Amino acid sequence: MSKSDRVADQPKPPSGPRATYPTEQSPQSRRRWFIICSVGVVVLGLVIAYLGWKQFADPEISGSATGHEVLSSNSIAVQYTVNRQNPDEAVSCVVRGRAQDGAEVGRREVLIPASDQVQVGARTVVQTSRPAVIGELFGCTAAVPSYLQPEN
Structure with missing residues (x-):
């Protein structure tokens, strides 16, 4: 056996297109x-x-303002409804008054006590630092602060 015979037995490395493109x-x-x-x-x-x-x-607790009434230059009444999936729990809501320029001029936290109704309507008077032009419900939560807990 010569040296050239052993080289011929080994496979030739690919060349041309097969070497460039995968199989x-x-x-x-x-x-x-x-x-x-x-x-x-x-x-x-x-x-x-x-x-x-x-x-x-649908969130567990939602609310929306249904109306407002400007009572004086330093107070506004806000009417709102609160919807909750579990009416057996009390809910805390924040109601606020806003001035002509959009600034918040008054805020009040309100306790909506537990009841047997899923939807509850309420009216709250908010004291303001200057004349308010609109009253709105900022939001509601089931995490009622301890200072708003109902007295038993």
Whole structure:
């Protein structure tokens, strides 16, 4: 055996287009990538659906101002409704008055006591530091501060 015979037995390294471009993948490899990508798309879709549901689902407690009445240059009455999924719990709401320039000129925290009604209407007078032109319900929460707890 000569030295040249041993070189001929070894496979030739690829050259030309086969060396530049990868060889085709096996069907099993393509199927595996398809399954991995499909599972990834489904998981991503479920995460997006959950985040959308959390963002746009009905909140446990919501409220809206239904009207206001300017009583004097330093007070405004605000009428509002509060909706809650669990009416057995007390709710704390913040009602405020705003001036012509949009500045908050008065604020009051109000306790909505537990009841058997899901929707409760209320009216609150807010003292202001200057004339208010609108009264609004800023927000409501189930985390009632201790100083607003009803006396038993």
